[in-house]
Amino acid sequence: MRTKEGNKEQDILEAAIKIFAESGYHNAKIHKIAELAGVATGSVYVYYENKEMILLTIFAKLWDKLFLELKEIAESKDIDAVEKFDMMIDLLFDTFIQDPALAIVFVNEQNYLLQKSPEKFTLYYEKFLDLGEAIVNEGISNGVFNTKIDVKMIRSFIFGGMRLLLHQWANNPDSVSLHHIRQNVKYFCKKGLLN
Amino acid sequence: MRTKEGNKEQDILEAAIKIFAESGYHNAKIHKIAELAGVATGSVYVYYENKEMILLTIFAKLWDKLFLELKEIAESKDIDAVEKFDMMIDLLFDTFIQDPALAIVFVNEQNYLLQKSPEKFTLYYEKFLDLGEAIVNEGISNGVFNTKIDVKMIRSFIFGGMRLLLHQWANNPDSVSLHHIRQNVKYFCKKGLLN
Amino acid sequence: MRTKEGNKEQDILEAAIKIFAESGYHNAKIHKIAELAGVATGSVYVYYENKEMILLTIFAKLWDKLFLELKEIAESKDIDAVEKFDMMIDLLFDTFIQDPALAIVFVNEQNYLLQKSPEKFTLYYEKFLDLGEAIVNEGISNGVFNTKIDVKMIRSFIFGGMRLLLHQWANNPDSVSLHHIRQNVKYFCKKGLLN
Amino acid sequence: MRTKEGNKEQDILEAAIKIFAESGYHNAKIHKIAELAGVATGSVYVYYENKEMILLTIFAKLWDKLFLELKEIAESKDIDAVEKFDMMIDLLFDTFIQDPALAIVFVNEQNYLLQKSPEKFTLYYEKFLDLGEAIVNEGISNGVFNTKIDVKMIRSFIFGGMRLLLHQWANNPDSVSLHHIRQNVKYFCKKGLLN
DNA sequence: GATGAATGAGTGTTCATTCAT
């Protein structure tokens, strides 16, 4: 039989990220993804049920990775809540710094997926946000973060703020230093959160 | 007095906001917009060059309105910077509270437009953000806001955070009180900004 | 507005009959039908929901016409059952003699439709067969047709026999005289039916 | 002894009959046939050149079998023509009673093959019909069947009639007794044929 | 301006067939 040489499944996913980032999900053509991945058009459908499943897989893998890494941070015993918060911000920035195209797809298409197939999707990302919430709650319990804020709300606020900054950076990586963005976000958020 | 034609132009725009909110820009059908507006499909093209121009017009009007209202706030002599900041937050929330469908379109499609036709679009929205920046800078000059933050960055951060909260609210208006969101945002941001 | 000139709906149907007859329903291409009808591909879908609906419409019109004409025959007071039977045979032959392509489509695709969408289809054709059955029953009541046969069965038998003969004729109209076929069918069936 | 390979060839054929009966030839998927046969998709092509050859093989085997059995009947010295006719009808009914799926394929796809590849196909089935014709001619020579009918025509008529009845039965075997169908067909045909 | 029938380029998806192993 003709066997997989290399990893077509992964090649297709990476090609899709690039094409989705360039043209947006709705204007991306399957045959362009196949071309970039170096496979035949039909092969895309050997690995993915349809176009939407490609997008869903991109997000599932992203959120899974983020969740697992944040989990390790959140469960560390010898790190205080403030530092954990810092590390969470770093985790997000570091993830996208390594793959700006992924950052663009993430920023542009997350809402679409959320509206189109919430049932397949919400889980992945709620789990991540829940961990972030836990970190802030830990800080509140320890008396370092103040009690006046609604954590569920602020976690979304911070997430949304970072998303937009990432978007601006991913579309024009040379105009701002990601390090600078990161410092500002940390400073601003911690000032808002600390007692 | 608005002529009959003027009404159609507006009817189409309002219908488009609803349809775009429901289905997303890319899945919205022109004939559905025409139907909802009570005009023939072809009439849409009497008033708008093409589909994208409808979306662009929605955003242009929105940002224009926001800009003009924020300008009035920013230019008031007898209001201090902190209060101006509060009023800016209120302006955004009040605008979208009156038209949740508009809020959804705004949140979901802003990025698309920004990427697709930045030349036609960026102006509108930069002008608004510039005013917001000016308010914060005023606070810094007056010594009430701290100097450690990069205002350009934080204006985007705050904007992105509010956008996501609005999105969650617009999709499920009953789950959270907009008043509650607003209080939290104000509290968190001012704590982050104040000296 | 661009109005229908001529009768595109009918043109498409006639083109479809020809293309279906030539290539069979499954190998017929919509764009070939459009081409033959002298319209754009998309126009086919202005008049017909999809490919299957074209086929269904062909059959619906055919059976409707046959039913109405047979009804007139069946209800005539001054014609005896044997003559009505003759006229029924003539009706079928005359219909297809006028449109051999229709005969081919009818013979080749009736089974497919019957299996694929019986709910939309059976009605039309059952009504025709019921009338044929009534004619034979009338002959039985009058004592001219014999009582040993199951009319429901024989009506299908005769129908199937005629269908195959029509098929052979439609595919090769010059090889046999339809008049000859008709005489034989009438002779054979009446001999089988008469007391 | 059948080799393993021989079994696969047969397994595929039997699976194809079932799948063709269920979905129709054009909607049948090769991979479904392979699955049902318990072989890999590619193996189908080890035994059959292509999809059409599978169908052709089904018919070739069927007509071959029918031909051989009818030949034995036709050549019997001590059976008269009328009885031979009866036996021919029985042969057809008995064949399909044993394999209703085959009956469905036979009825639905015979026309398609006839049109698509007459050169590869007509032979098989003409030979069978010729034998049937010979039986009727024998009856005519012997003076038991009447001379007014065109035998070539009536053989098709009878064949077409039986085909439709078989189709109705195969699709709904419980609604009618095949025995009953058979009696009616024999009675009707012989009455039509006899002097 | 207003209409809506007509257009036709465009694309996601299917699936018979191939072929390296």
Next chain:
DNA sequence: TATGAATGAACACTCATTCAT
């Protein structure tokens, strides 16, 4: 022989846009 991953040509159907009236 046997496999099943890989292929890519093919096509039904969509829909933004046009334009004759």
